[in-house]
Amino acid sequence: ILNVEQSPQSLHVQEGDSTNFTCSFPSSNFYALHWYRWETAKSPEALFVMTLNGDEKKKGRISATLNTKEGYSYLYIKGSQPEDSATYLCAFDSWGKLQFGAGTQVVVTP
Amino acid sequence: DSGVTQTPKHLITATGQRVTLRCSPRSGDLSVYWYQQSLDQGLQFLIQYYNGEERAKGNILERFSAQQFPDLHSELNLSSLELGDSALYFCASSVGGQNSYEQYFGPGTRLTVT
Numbered sequence: 001i002l003n004v005e006q007s008p009q010s011l012h013v014q015e016g017d018s019t020n021f022t023c024s025f026p027s028s029n030f031y032a033l034h035w036y037r038w039e040t041a042k043s044p045e046a047l048f049v050m051t052l053n054g055d056e057k058k059k060g061r062i063s064a065t066l067n068t069k070e071g072y073s074y075l076y077i078k079g080s081q082p083e084d085s086a087t088y089l090c091a092f093d094s095w096g097k098l099q100f101g102a103g104t105q106v107v108v109t110p
Numbered sequence: 111d112s113g114v115t116q117t118p119k120h121l122i123t124a125t126g127q128r129v130t131l132r133c134s135p136r137s138g139d140l141s142v143y144w145y146q147q148s149l150d151q152g153l154q155f156l157i158q159y160y161n162g163e164e165r166a167k168g169n170i171l172e173r174f175s176a177q178q179f180p181d182l183h184s185e186l187n188l189s190s191l192e193l194g195d196s197a198l199y200f201c202a203s204s205v206g207g208q209n210s211y212e213q214y215f216g217p218g219t220r221l222t223v224t
Contacts, residue, residue, distance in 0.1 A: 031208075031209060031210070032208075032209045032210045034209070034212075034213070036215075042217075043112065043200060043215035043216060043217050043218055044153070044200070044202075044215045045112075045215070046212040046213060046214065046215075049209075049210055049211065049212050051210050089152075089153065091153075093209035093210075095166075096158070096165065096166035096208075096209060097155055097166050097167075097168050098143075098155045098168075098209060099155070100152050100153040100154070100155075101152070102152045103152070
């Protein structure tokens with residue numbers, strides 16, 4: 001049973017446009033929330049680990065926010081580029097076990 | 111390249127057999143995690159070791175076992191293999207034992223059970 005839900009399942013973005021998507025998780029027993037970027041035929045690559053309510057993290061054009069009280073995190077991509085095409089996974093840590101969402105597949109078209 | 115290595119890259123074996131997957135963590139990392147990704151399921155956490163000791167257990171079958179050796183490499187043993195065990199098995203490592211640290215994933219071992 002997946003307690004971690006990501007939406008949308010997939011999205012298509014025009015190059016240059018900005019986009020965002022959501023990870024929802026149980027608001028109780030929160031320890032950490034991870035975001036990963038997973039390109040086809042590669043292995044997941046860590047983007048952020050978020051631990052505090054209100055956390056905001058940024059890496060280049062990608063940023064994330066965290067709301068542990070309501071149980072959601074947003075990932076934002078500003079000015080999408082074709083190389084941003086990947087599946088973005090979030091993982092919720094509760095009691096030392098990571099539960100992964102099914103991912104949001106992002107396709108950026110030139 | 112994450113610095114995490116896994117061998118073999120591919121493994122094809124028959125039902126009922128036993129296999130061992132190997133993982134070497136990044137230099138300096140003390141934690142090793144094992145994950146399974148099968149076609150019909152997302153990434154599933156199996157087990158974590160920290161500095162040689164089991165730290166957390168996820169959805170790991172009793173037919174599967176793991177260990178972390180003094181040199182910190184880890185092995186995942188899968189026995190009495192079934193067709194449903196066919197999957198991509200990832201190993202990841204992190205510097206600490208808590209999940210507040212970034213995990214670095216290896217390239218994975220693709221297991222096919224025929």
